[in-house]
Amino acid sequence: LPGWRKYNLTYRIINYTPDMARTAVDEAIQEGLEVWSKVTPLQFTKISKGIADIMIAFRTRVHGRCPRYFDGPLGVLGHAFPPGPGLGGDTHFDEDENWTKDGAGFNLFLVAAHEFGHALGLSHSSDQTALMFPNYVSLDPRKYPLSQDDINGIQSIYG
Numbered sequence: 001l002p003g004w005r006k007y008n009l010t011y012r013i014i015n016y017t018p019d020m021a022r023t024a025v026d027e028a029i030q031e032g033l034e035v036w037s038k039v040t041p042l043q044f045t046k047i048s049k050g051i052a053d054i055m056i057a058f059r060t061r062v063h064g065r066c067p068r069y070f071d072g073p074l075g076v077l078g079h080a081f082p083p084g085p086g087l088g089g090d091t092h093f094d095e096d097e098n099w100t101k102d103g104a105g106f107n108l109f110l111v112a113a114h115e116f117g118h119a120l121g122l123s124h125s126s127d128q129t130a131l132m133f134p135n136y137v138s139l140d141p142r143k144y145p146l147s148q149d150d151i152n153g154i155q156s157i158y159g
């Protein structure tokens, strides 16, 4: 099964980027998760210690026991592991990027929403309008970032 076998998932923000206010990071992450909970029965609960399903961290280059590495400024912006125990669901953002809550640099909400798609079981889409399209397209973050392709994908797992 490509998805989580439960609807109530926990997440924990392990560390914060210095690029943004902590409250702005909390909001961007929460909204990035809400994009998906709005169209599925999924619920997300923030915890501040212990092991969460979705452990979120800002990292650079080779980091911890993560099998994937970051590449400095630009290029890869983040990665997330598909549902499962341990590393499954964990989401990392490349701290060598300039993270913002507006149009400058890379919008954390938009990248987070994309990465959480992976953390919930989605892979990349060839639909240019999809949030799960491989490349970052700077959308107006206030616009609804999910395309029908994204909704079909997530509802095929958690319908």
Ligand SMILES: CC(C)C[C@H](C(=O)NO)C(=O)N[C@@H](CC(N)=O)C(=O)NCc1cccc(N)c1
Pocket (backbone or CB within 6 Å): 074, 075, 076, 077, 078, 079, 080, 110, 111, 112, 114, 115, 118, 130, 131, 132, 133, 134, 135, 136, 137
């Ligand atoms: C092979 C992967 C590790 C690439 C990585 C990715 O897809 N992470 O989910 C990534 O950071 N891709 C860049 C594009 C690239 N340089 O390969 C990206 O912008 N992904 C985040 C993103 C954010 C918002 C929207 C979309 N469509 C994509």
Ligand SMILES: [Ca+2]
Pocket (backbone or CB within 6 Å): 070, 071, 072, 073, 074, 075, 076, 077, 094, 096, 097
């Ligand atoms: Ca990078």
Ligand SMILES: [Zn+2]
Pocket (backbone or CB within 6 Å): 114, 115, 118, 124, 134
């Ligand atoms: Zn991706």
